[in-house]
Amino acid sequence: MTEKKKIGPYSIEQAIGKGAYAEVYLVSDEQGNGFAMKVIKNIDRLTPSQLKHIKTEIKVMKTLRHPNIVRSRFILASKRKLYIVMDYIGGGNLLQLLQQQRLPLYQSRRFFIQTALAMQYCHKNAIAHRDIKAENILLSEDHNQLFISDFGLSAIYNEDQDILNQQSKRTLLRTSCGSPYYVAPEVLKRRDYDGQKADVWSTGILLYLLLLRRYPFDAASHELLQEVICKGDVQFPQAKIDNGQVPLSAVKVIKQMLQIDPATRPTFSEIIQSEFVKEDDEYFQLWSKECEKEQLEGERERDQQKDEKDDEEDKDIE
Known part of the structure; x- marks a missing residue:
């Protein structure tokens, strides 16, 4: 039997x-727990x-603690390589699921929630993802829970400002980010833009895809696609509205x-x-409580880590 290659305490599967x-690998630790x-x-x-x-991706993933965001566990480094150890999410991604089957309305709504x-x-x-798309949404094996991944294009707003001030005076971004079908018109026009407003647009595209398994804006070429997106004329098949597959409340939002x-x-x-x-x-109420519970746990962990760091600094002084 060939011995598995190891990186630190992790065996590559x-x-x-x-x-x-x-490159991304499935690895296991010494206790047999799986990670990506x-x-x-x-x-x-x-x-x-x-x-x-x-x-930015490392900082964001270490900062955020939410049941629908892939969590970073450890960072390892050598002279030429960097290793980011994350939770392993084993149910594929949302695009793969939508290519295989049409989701019932309740499941599409819950994924959207x-x-x-x-x-x-x-x-x-104060974080904008800037690349929300079905490929970047991973699923649990039972397909009941999703996890937003790939914060490589994310942006952190003015880290030296108070977050409340950022909400009213957010920095406008200049870097063009996002995937063609999901990208907001203001990004295509190469203007300064608010990354959080661009996230709202991309998530609206995602909801349309969840309900209809196709994109609201499509064209034969990249140039034509940009023109269609910038017009913003989103249409819904009347038959899907009539049969209840796309409720009017979804059309509105x-x-x-x-x-x-x-x-x-x-x-x-x-x-x-x-x-x-x-x-x-x-x-919605049930899942909101799950989110609050996870965030409180994250705050407790950060406080504990801070206390441990302070204790170490006190020892150094002594």
Whole structure:
């Protein structure tokens, strides 16, 4: 039997993904617990922009604690490689699920509720994801819980400012981010834009996809797609509305989220108060409590880590 390759205390089980400058492996620790490990090679050859994205992703994933966001566990490093150990989510991604089957309305709504609550939490913590898409949403094996992943294009707003001030005076971003079908018009127009408002647009696209298994804006070429998106004329098949597959409450919230003028789009705090969400209020209340519980646990862990760090500093002084 071939001995498994080890990285620190982790044994590599198999490769599960590959990106532009990183590979992802399923690994196990000495107790047999499974994790995902992102291996970033040749860090000495990465551009300043790539390094910035990696540092931001690490900081964001270490900061956030939410039941619908992939959690970072450990960071390991060598001279030329960086290893990010994360929770392993074994149910594939949302796009794969939608390619296989049409979801019942209740499941689409619950996935949307989970996404909206996670994005509300990100935005309250002054973070814009900037690449919300079905491929970046991982699923539990029973397909009841989703996890937002890939914060490589995320942005943290003015870290030296008070978060409450950021909500009224957010820094406008200039970097063009996002995936073609999900990208907001203001990003395509290469204007300064609010990353959090762009997140609202992308999540509106996601809800349309959840309900209809196709994108609201499509075209034969990338150039034509940009034109269609910038017009913002979103249409719904009347037959799907008539048969109840797409409720009018969903049409309303999607149209609000896909407003061409980003200033007129709702916030996620407003979106979770929409009629579409309230139609499954029992689930919304239940999942909101799960989110609060996870966040409180995260705060306790951070306080404990701070106390341990303070104790170490006190020992150094002595």
